[in-house]
Amino acid sequence: MQIKSLSQTDFGTIFKAFNQAFADYELQLNATQLQTMLKRRGFNPDLSFAAFDNDEIVSFTLNGIGNFNGIPTAYDTGTGTLKGYRGQGLATQIFEYSIPYLKEANIRQYLLEVLQHNTKAFSVYKNLGFETTREFNYFVQKNEEVNSELKTAEIPYAIHQIDIEKYDSIPSFWDFHPSWQNSFESISRASEGFVSLGVFDNEKLVGYCVFEPISGDVTQIAVDRGYRRKGVGTILLREVIKLNKNENIKVVNTDILYDSITDFLKAKNMDIAGKQFEMIKKIM
Numbered sequence: 001m002q003i004k005s006l007s008q009t010d011f012g013t014i015f016k017a018f019n020q021a022f023a024d025y026e027l028q029l030n031a032t033q034l035q036t037m038l039k040r041r042g043f044n045p046d047l048s049f050a051a052f053d054n055d056e057i058v059s060f061t062l063n064g065i066g067n068f069n070g071i072p073t074a075y076d077t078g079t080g081t082l083k084g085y086r087g088q089g090l091a092t093q094i095f096e097y098s099i100p101y102l103k104e105a106n107i108r109q110y111l112l113e114v115l116q117h118n119t120k121a122f123s124v125y126k127n128l129g130f131e132t133t134r135e136f137n138y139f140v141q142k143n144e145e146v147n148s149e150l151k152t153a154e155i156p157y158a159i160h161q162i163d164i165e166k167y168d169s170i171p172s173f174w175d176f177h178p179s180w181q182n183s184f185e186s187i188s189r190a191s192e193g194f195v196s197l198g199v200f201d202n203e204k205l206v207g208y209c210v211f212e213p214i215s216g217d218v219t220q221i222a223v224d225r226g227y228r229r230k231g232v233g234t235i236l237l238r239e240v241i242k243l244n245k246n247e248n249i250k251v252v253n254t255d256i257l258y259d260s261i262t263d264f265l266k267a268k269n270m271d272i273a274g275k276q277f278e279m280i281k282k283i284m
Helices: 009-019 030-038 090-104 119-127 183-187 232-243 259-267
Strands: 003-004 049-053 054-067 071-081 110-116 131-142 158-161 195-199 204-212 218-222 250-256 274-280
Touching: 003 030, 003 090, 009 030, 009 054, 009 071, 030 071, 030 183, 049 090, 054 090, 054 183, 071 090, 110 119, 110 259, 119 274, 158 232, 195 232, 204 232, 232 250, 250 259
Parallel strands: 071 110, 218 250
Antiparallel strands: 003 049, 049 054, 054 071, 110 274, 131 250, 131 274, 158 195, 195 204, 204 218
C-alpha cells in the first residue's frame, strides 16, 4: 500500500475509484458530471492524495484549493474508500499524509461538509481536529411539485439574465455567506454551465439567483430585504423551472440559523431532504 499525490494519475483511474467508492450511494455521477463537479470545486490533483494497492486507487481524498472568507483553503470535495478496504483507517492516513504538503502550499485551513446522519465520518473528522462552524439544510423537489404560483398576476417586475459580476449590491441581499461550492469563486470556475437571473424594479436589481440547468442546482438565490414577500423569489423559481434541464430543483447548504430561506422554500413545497455540518480545521 502506498499513499501519494494524484498529480500523475489520469482522470479515468480517478473516476473508476470514485464510482466504486460511492457505488452504494443513491446519487451516481457519470464521468462528465464528475469532471464538472471537480472543476467547480477547484480540484487540484497535485494537492489531492490516494492510497494505492499496486496501481489501483483504494481510498482517496480529492481536494479543491482556493480562498474561503479570504483564507487560503483546502476543500474536501470527495473522500471515499472502496468497500473491501474500509475499516483500515485509510482516510485518516491520507489526511495526515496530506497536511505537510498543504502547509508547504501555504494552505491555512481545511474545510469540508459531512452529512449529519453519517455519524461515523463526523466522528472521524472530529477526532482529526475539525470543528463544526455551521449547520446546513438541503432541499430537493421535482420541478412539477414546486409551488411557483404567484398570488397576483399584477407583478410590476421584469426578469432577465444578468452578469452577476456587474452588481455590487448582491452581497447585501445575503443572510449568510455562501458555502464553498456555492461561492462566487466556485461559480467563476465553471461559469459556462451557470445561468444567472435578475429581477428588476425599473432599473433596480431586487433579487437574483444563479443555477446550473444540467444539475438543477440553485447555487445562490436572494432577495433585497425591502422586497421580500412580494413575489420576487417566486418569479425567480418560475424562471428556473422553465430553464431547468434536470427533473429536480436542488437548493444545497442553506444555513439553518436563518428562517427566511427555510420558510420560503417550504412555502414552495420544497421540504428539507437532509442536513450537513460544515467543519473547518486550522492548519498551523
